[in-house]
Amino acid sequence: MNTIVLGGGISGLAYAHALLQGGTPMDELLLLEAAPRLGGLIETCLAEGYQFECGPETFVDDGSLLDGLVAELGIEAQVQRPPASAKLRWLAHGGRLEPLPMGPGGLFRTPILSFGAKLRLFGEPFVRRGKDPQEDFASFIARRFGPQVLDRLADPFASGVYAGVPEQMETQACFPKLFEAEQKHGSVLRGARKVGMKPGKIFSFDQGNAQLVEALAQALGPCVHTGFRAVSLQRDGSGYQVQAEDGRRFAAERLALALPAGPASRLLQTLSPDLAELTASIPFVSVSSVHLAYRESDLPPEIQGFGFLIPRKEATNQILGVLYSSRLFPSRAPEGMVLLRALLGGARNPGIQSQPDQALVAQVRDTLSQLTGLRAEPAFVHVSHRRRALPLYQPGHSAKLATMAKALQAFTGLDLLGLSYLRSSVAGCVREARRLARSHAG
Structure with missing residues (x-):
């Protein structure tokens, strides 16, 4: 056997597919997944006519549609793009929703920042470069833009992207383009365009995000085996041997561990205690989702666009933000209905999943009432939990890697x-997996 891939999340699937594309024979490749389904965090669910995501809500396209993978799989025609209205995003401020400022002009017009904070932005190009490669995101933003930008803009951005808090996030690991702009050009504002700091365009598929997983599984065919829970890993001559809890064994010249850091650490213990300890030290946060659907006629006019985020200093409960799911992709809800998704937990609220589902639903409804005036009874309710869902790239993460x-x-x-190591996005995971696989071609 040439290669065994342990883990059927998006990284493992993209890695295995790239090996096939690079010439590895199908009978020389195995992808083994412990769960009964593939996709890892990517999971599209169907219930009562609603299509909803329990993992990432969308994918982000940097212009390459996930590094060319969508074209290779032949599913370009199934790509869904949101309407132009999805560019409208909201931020909780002063007990109400304000449009999120977009671009320099928006920053100077927004009521979210005081006049003094806006003046402070003019000084950013003159702030000295930071010298600490492990600087946390809170210190970075406060140093370059001031504390108000940190509290009112950067803090909700950190929770929206990583479900994290700025004080616990390494700038270089989490926001490498910001770090590069400062280090190479002396200023984030001056260097943003030069380092390619341009937001990507979001997309999904007709059958939801899981359509990407299904297309990969179909392309890999007999290479894929689910229900294989690896319990031990050891060297086998010049290669590696993996044993499952049911006693099955597989050996190969090459092994790719496309697993979360925790399971990877347990397998690595017999190979390298030091490497196992490093992987085990990567912390994770849990996230819960509450999906609610309402009749279009019951919705206030504020529920338009992408959704809203809640800064910590504005939070009255454990909600990070709310996404307007079927405003992004209308096919996610039956005609005349609107599907919303609230995200709760993260690093702000580590004990979120110890609470009963009805308590989480009550928090979401209370927040929607306070910020949008929505008080109608939902026609559909679904709660899901992702324990240890997202890694926290804490200060020191880059040095650890x-x-x-x-x-x-x-x-x-x-x-x-x-996802445990770098590129904390689906696009980033795909790109890194394919890069690694291509490095073994030939």
Whole structure:
């Protein structure tokens, strides 16, 4: 066997597909997944006529449609784009929703920032470069833009992207373009365009985000085996041997661990206790979703656009924000209905999943009432939980990855990949997985 891939999330699937595209014979490749389904965090659910995401709400296209993978799979015609109105995003401020400022002009017009905070923006190009490669995001933003931009803009942005809090996030690992703009050009504002700091365009598929997973599974065919829970890993000559809890064993010259850091750490213990300890030290946060559907006629006019985020200093409960799911993709709800999705938990609220579902639903309804005036009874309710869903790239994460890379040099044919390490987005995971696989071509 040439290669075994452990983990059927998006990273493992993209890695295996790239190997096939690069010439690895199908009978020389195995992808083994412990769960009964593939996709990892990507999960599209169907219930009562609603199509809703329990993982990432959308994908982000940087112009390459996930590094060319969509074209290779032949599913370009199934790509869905949101309407232009989705560009409208909201932020809770002063007990109401205000449009999120877009671009320099929006920053100077918004009521979210005081006049003094707006003047402070003019000074950003003259702030000295930071010298700490492990600087946290809160310090970075406060140093360059001031505390008000941190509290009112950067804080909700951090929770919306990573479900994190700025004080616990390394700037270089979480926002590498911001870090690069400062280090190379001395200013975020001056260097933004030069480092390619341009927001991507969101998209999904006709059958939801899971359509990407299904297309990959179909392309991989007999290479994929679900229900295989690996319990041990050891060297086998010049390769590796994996054993499942049911006693089955597989051996291959190359092994890719496309697993979350926790499971990867347990398998690595027999190979390298040091490497296992490093992977185990990556923390994760849990996130819960509450989906609610309402009749279009019951909705106030504020529920238009993409959705809203809630800064910590505006929060009255454990909600991070609300997405207007079927405003983005109308096919996600039956005609005449609107589907919303609230996100709760993250690093702000680590104990969120100990609460009963009805308590979470009550929080969401209370927030919608306060910020939008929506008081109608929902016609549909669904609650889902993702325990240890997202990694936290804490200060020191980049240095940790460098140490891990050195440790991996002792293990020819072993790859570590996935959301736990870098590229905390679907597009980033796909790109990194395909890069690694291509490096083994030929």
